[in-house]
Amino acid sequence: MRIGLLALALGVVTLAASACGDQTAQTTPGGSGSDDSQLEGRTFLSSSVMSNGKPYPLVSGTQISLWFPEDGRLVANAGCNTIGGEKVQLSDGKLSASGLGMTEMGCDAPRHKQDEWLVGVLEAGPTWKLNEATLTLTSGETVLTLVDKKVAQPDLPIEGTKWAVSTIYTGDVASNTAGMDKAFLVFADGKVTGSTGCNRLNGTATISGSEITFGPIATTKMGCADPLMQVEKSVLLALEGTVPFSIDSSALTLNHPKGANGLGLTGTAQ
Template identity: 45%
Template structure:
């Protein structure tokens, strides 16, 4: 059963941990759908993100997550919850179908970078994200914020609010927190980005202001960062974080 909540728990490990930890397989990997016997909404694809005892998945609208384990060659998913971003009826129905398909315990076959899920007459073939879509570079793309993280919970950016960041090769970061323009500087270490002198304009904001507060909070000081395929994750020391998607590239200054 798919439970829809505005903030969805991401720490659902439970007893699944013993089946995931140290077992290799899909854990710690991201897979992107390449084909499916059930047609998807045009312009969408399925993304599966496996972590220790958990799986997160998207199919063009909400981010859905649940506890996960592999039992007898089948993927067993439970305690499923979803963000509550508004979707058109076709994508909303696709979210429901995907959650139901995964909760039904499809057979899982993994061969190198290729993963197949099959059950109930439906077959979905995936390839590992790093193969299908090499990691984007930090510098160049316009990174759009689509997910707000607060510790163990995650939620979508409200419809109509657009926050984005662009990093340049000369150490500058520019963009918008969702309402006001922002600018600052940054330096990169192996797994962290340190932001300095970040400032923004001071236009009054309503709903966008709540998003902007989180964006600016993450851009104060040092944040952990990770790029996986076209996704950037920024996480502040207190667990506040941002999920961003790479868009069009911005020309670097000459």
């Protein structure tokens, strides 16, 4: 399956969260930050939803997410479509996000209804309060409690995690190929080991900050069916030279500086 990167980006909420002490909806006394700055650049995931004093059941397997990009927008997801709008207002402890738009992915009826419910909650102008990593939105009898994603789903360490390939980026296209998850990488002690999906691989991999510098990568020489050989080619191209990387929870992205070869990987602790 091949997906345009713009569409992929709409479906995935990924960014780094900033550290925060005890804060409320008001500007920190004596500080220069605004209401907006307390949420800016952070993603929050629902931990509970209450309505009329009782738990409000979300569709099985779904979770509410709210992302406050640094450009002042609000991006939300209730399990299917991505909800977003222009500048969100957060002054006086109130969240104002009228005129929200939504993508048009096909959803089953329960998730579509849940999308509409969340839009209604956000457009109603809920009050908000931030206490350390916990964000609470209150709209009438609805209370939505969310936790900073960096607390709810901490980033896996780059080293010692098994990273299975889930996406291959070629230019502006993201591809998913059957058997791709057979390819994986493990970083430890200045080295990378793993599999191309066909052959075993190993080589040097020096991690510095948010970059990995790869040395020559050696592989075994087995032959495989063409789809896996194409995966192998893409994996090896992505492991050349100095490559920026980013981690969001259990997702690792290798952003090759050439812009033509990149990998998305999903991690599991070993």
